[in-house]
Amino acid sequence: MPREEHTGSYYAATRNDDTTYAPLAGEHEADVCIIGGGFTGVASALTLAERGHRVALVEQNRIGWGASGRNGGQLICGLAGRNHLAKHLGWEKVWQLHYRGNELIKERVQKYAIECDLKYGFIEVAHKKSQLAGLAQDIQYHRDAGQGEHFRLVERDETAEMLGTERYLGGMISMIDGHLHPLNLCLGEARAAKGLGAAIFEHSEVTRIAQGSKIRVETHSGAVLADKVLIAGNAYHHLEQQRLSGLVFPAGSFVVATEPLPDDFRKTVNAQDFAVCDLNHVPDYYRYSADGRLLFGGRCNYSGKEPKSIGRTMLPRMLAIYPELASVKIDYAWGGKIGIVVKRMPLLGRLSERVFYAMGYSGHGVAPTHIAAEIMANAMQGDTEVLAAYEKIKHRRIPGSQWFGNQIVAFGMLYYRALDMIPL
Numbered sequence: 385m386p387r388e389e390h391t392g393s394y395y396a397a398t399r400n401d402d403t404t405y406a407p408l409a410g411e412h413e414a415d416v417c418i419i420g421g422g423f424t425g426v427a428s429a430l431t432l433a434e435r436g437h438r439v440a441l442v443e444q445n446r447i448g449w450g451a452s453g454r455n456g457g458q459l460i461c462g463l464a465g466r467n468h469l470a471k472h473l474g475w476e477k478v479w480q481l482h483y484r485g486n487e488l489i490k491e492r493v494q495k496y497a498i499e500c501d502l503k504y505g506f507i508e509v510a511h512k513k514s515q516l517a518g519l520a521q522d523i524q525y526h527r528d529a530g531q532g533e534h535f536r537l538v539e540r541d542e543t544a545e546m547l548g549t550e551r552y553l554g555g556m557i558s559m560i561d562g563h564l565h566p567l568n569l570c571l572g573e574a575r576a577a578k579g580l581g582a583a584i585f586e587h588s589e590v591t592r593i594a595q596g597s598k599i600r601v602e603t604h605s606g607a608v609l610a611d612k613v614l615i616a617g618n619a620y621h622h623l624e625q626q627r628l629s630g631l632v633f634p635a636g637s638f639v640v641a642t643e644p645l646p647d648d649f650r651k652t653v654n655a656q657d658f659a660v661c662d663l664n665h666v667p668d669y670y671r672y673s674a675d676g677r678l679l680f681g682g683r684c685n686y687s688g689k690e691p692k693s694i695g696r697t698m699l700p701r702m703l704a705i706y707p708e709l710a711s712v713k714i715d716y717a718w719g720g721k722i723g724i725v726v727k728r729m730p731l732l733g734r735l736s737e738r739v740f741y742a743m744g745y746s747g748h749g750v751a752p753t754h755i756a757a758e759i760m761a762n763a764m765q766g767d768t769e770v771l772a773a774y775e776k777i778k779h780r781r782i783p784g785s786q787w788f789g790n791q792i793v794a795f796g797m798l799y800y801r802a803l804d805m806i807p808l
């Protein structure tokens with residue numbers, strides 16, 4: 385596989401850390417070897433390094449090259465699969481975990497002085513009555529858990545006033561959630577892990593994991609000998625296909641960044657600078673960047689392939705909400721792969737006592753990757769309670785997906801898009 389640099393995103397153009405990490409060469413020893421330098425891998429490396437483990441992190445391209453450095457930057461939605469987890473762990477534990485990702489990110493941004501434009505405020509918006517009813521239920525959940533003060537339902541008129549569009553029936557504001565520059569967060573966490581002794585290797589594709597008295601994680605130019613391994617390649621993952629194929633489907637998601645918008649627009653449309661995401665199965669999500677661009681994202685292709693022009697394909701979705709932006713210039717357009725799991729609950733587990741995996745956040749991964757990282761670090765240290773609850777999820781594997789993966793995603797996406805179009 386050719387070694388790739390960061391994609392041409394707004395984030396890559398505005399990253400504040402140009403550190404490069406040398407490729408793995410020769411043999412290297414570690415307590416834990418992590419494969420994949422996105423949030424799952426980097427946050428796990430940092431957690432384990434904070435706890436005194438010798439960590440080696442091996443990334444085939446650059447740190448944050450995958451979804452973690454390309455996403456919408458929305459720090460939203462906590463943990464998926466609350467009901468399943470509550471059956472095995474109880475609600476108290478589920479609520480401790482639910483916003484743990486947000487807490488970890490907040491702590492790390494402060495502790496390691498990571499400049500990543502972290503801002504609080506999120507509005508989840510409804511297109512249909514059934515979605516509004518879901519929000520009302522969700523706010524009740526939060527109230528029952530003693531979290532009610534951070535959340536507020538907003539009526540149709542107030543939503544229109546806030547967002548400068550009549551498209552939504554209402555929404556829910558969360559002041560626990562928010563948005564950030566994901567690549568700068570990922571690079572900052574990698575820097576922190578490195579500062580605590582983690583060894584980081586870029587441009588080092590892992591080609592094989594061989595189990596012996598030590599586990600040998602091989603690349604073209606070297607190997608890490610480790611006691612434990614975490615596979616954190618998410619939608620870009622291609623190892624251990626016998627056990628893991630067909631469980632996580634790569635689907636394209638795309639973002640455009642406009643030129644910086646005039647103050648007049650930003651003073652009347654989303655003046656509070658919230659992250660916005662709708663409740664459709666195939667959602668639109670948007671927010672302002674720190675320099676006043678609209679970063680507008682969504683899933684616009686159902687073929688599993690990148691469209692010829694991301695900008696042109698995404699534009700109609702943005703203009704359907706803000707037609708007044710018709711003449712605005714698009715400065716950046718890019719896409720990445722999200723890892724979709726049929727049950728929409730992350731795929732956390734073990735291939736053996738010593739080989740772990742964490743992937744499949746189905747589109748919402750900024751916070752959940754951080755929760756997963758802590759769960760995996762705990763499990764590696766012997767506290768497997770939460771991991772074991774995840775392992776009880778009976779994930780669906782689609783047979784033949786190694787040959788028909790994109791077509792299956794395409795079919796699934798069309799199905800969900802059709803559901804979104806039903807007006808109730």
Ligand SMILES: Cc1cc2nc3c(=O)[nH]c(=O)nc-3n(C[C@H](O)[C@H](O)[C@H](O)COP(=O)(O)OP(=O)(O)OC[C@H]3O[C@@H](n4cnc5c(N)ncnc54)[C@H](O)[C@@H]3O)c2cc1C
Pocket residue numbers: 419420421422423424425442443444445446448449450451452453454455456457458459460588589590591616617618619620621622623636637638639669681718719720721722723742743744745746747748749750751753
């Ligand atoms: C366009 C887009 C918008 C999104 N928007 C949001 C959002 O606003 N909010 C949100 O919460 N989530 C969002 N997501 C989802 C979120 O970004 C992901 O869930 C999350 O970043 C997954 O992190 P990860 O570390 O598991 O995977 P990735 O960030 O994809 O990292 C996996 C890494 O593993 C590496 N790798 C794979 N195989 C190997 C190998 N054999 N050897 C070495 N390295 C390997 C890859 O190169 C890659 O860097 C979005 C995703 C996309 C693509």
